[in-house]
Amino acid sequence: DAKTTQPTSMDCAEGRAANLPCNHSTISGNEYVYWYRQIHSQGPQYIIHGLKNNETNEMASLIITEDRKSSTLILPHATLRDTAVYYCIVRAAQGGSEKLVFGKGTKLTVNP
Amino acid sequence: EAGVVQSPRYKIIEKKQPVAFWCNPISGHNTLYWYLQNLGQGPELLIRYENEEAVDDSQLPKDRFSAERLKGVDSTLKIQPAELGDSAVYLCASSLGLAGGLRDEQFFGPGTRLTVL
Numbered sequence: 001d002a003k004t005t006q007p008t009s010m011d012c013a014e015g016r017a018a019n020l021p022c023n024h025s026t027i028s029g030n031e032y033v034y035w036y037r038q039i040h041s042q043g044p045q046y047i048i049h050g051l052k053n054n055e056t057n058e059m060a061s062l063i064i065t066e067d068r069k070s071s072t073l074i075l076p077h078a079t080l081r082d083t084a085v086y087y088c089i090v091r092a093a094q095g096g097s098e099k100l101v102f103g104k105g106t107k108l109t110v111n112p
Numbered sequence: 113e114a115g116v117v118q119s120p121r122y123k124i125i126e127k128k129q130p131v132a133f134w135c136n137p138i139s140g141h142n143t144l145y146w147y148l149q150n151l152g153q154g155p156e157l158l159i160r161y162e163n164e165e166a167v168d169d170s171q172l173p174k175d176r177f178s179a180e181r182l183k184g185v186d187s188t189l190k191i192q193p194a195e196l197g198d199s200a201v202y203l204c205a206s207s208l209g210l211a212g213g214l215r216d217e218q219f220f221g222p223g224t225r226l227t228v229l
Contacts, residue, residue, distance in 0.1 A: 087154055100155070105154055
């Protein structure tokens with residue numbers, strides 16, 4: 001079973017920041033938080049991952065609470081092309097290639 | 113750089129017929145995954161290969177599903193015979209595997225949408 005809880009859907013206005021929350025209260029010390037997204041009719045796409053420090057890349061920022069029980073993915077300036085299902089995944093990254101356990105994700109709709 | 117290639121993109125068959133899906137991973141990626149995605153759900157792992165060895169096939173329904181990855185590159189997933197409940201999207205993904213370290217990002221193909229009538 002997925003170890004995360006996400007809202008089913010969210011809406012965001014184009015050009016505004018999209019903040020997608022994720023609860024992972026049972027996360028273990030060696031588990032990372034990964035985010036993927038899936039645009040309609042495409043396969044999932046990696047966005048970002050982190051352990052306990054906040055992370056930022058060209059796509060998004062990841063804010064992880066100090067107790068690591070929740071996190072927020074931030075798309076700073078959402079565009080229509082960011083409309084997708086966003087998956088928050090908790091995964092032990094031990095240098096191997098473990099499977100990703102997906103939940104149902106959050107359906108983000110960016111409105112013009 | 114070419115991504116993960118899958119074919120066909122769409123397949124419609126009648127129940128009890130066989131069907132096969134093909135996947136060509138990103139060059140140099142040692143690990144290959146097959147996922148099943150039902151409508152409205154996230155993908156679920158069917159099988160994972162490290163090179164040509166299936167290292168996790170615990171979720172593969174072995175009575176009707178089979179997979180192979182000859183020479184550790186391309187892979188095929190077969191269903192025989194197909195059932196109505198097999199209608200879904202079948203996704204292939206690849207990653208560097210151990211060489212990828214902590215990131216080990218999985219790259220997904222576009223999937224094959226199977227409809228069983």
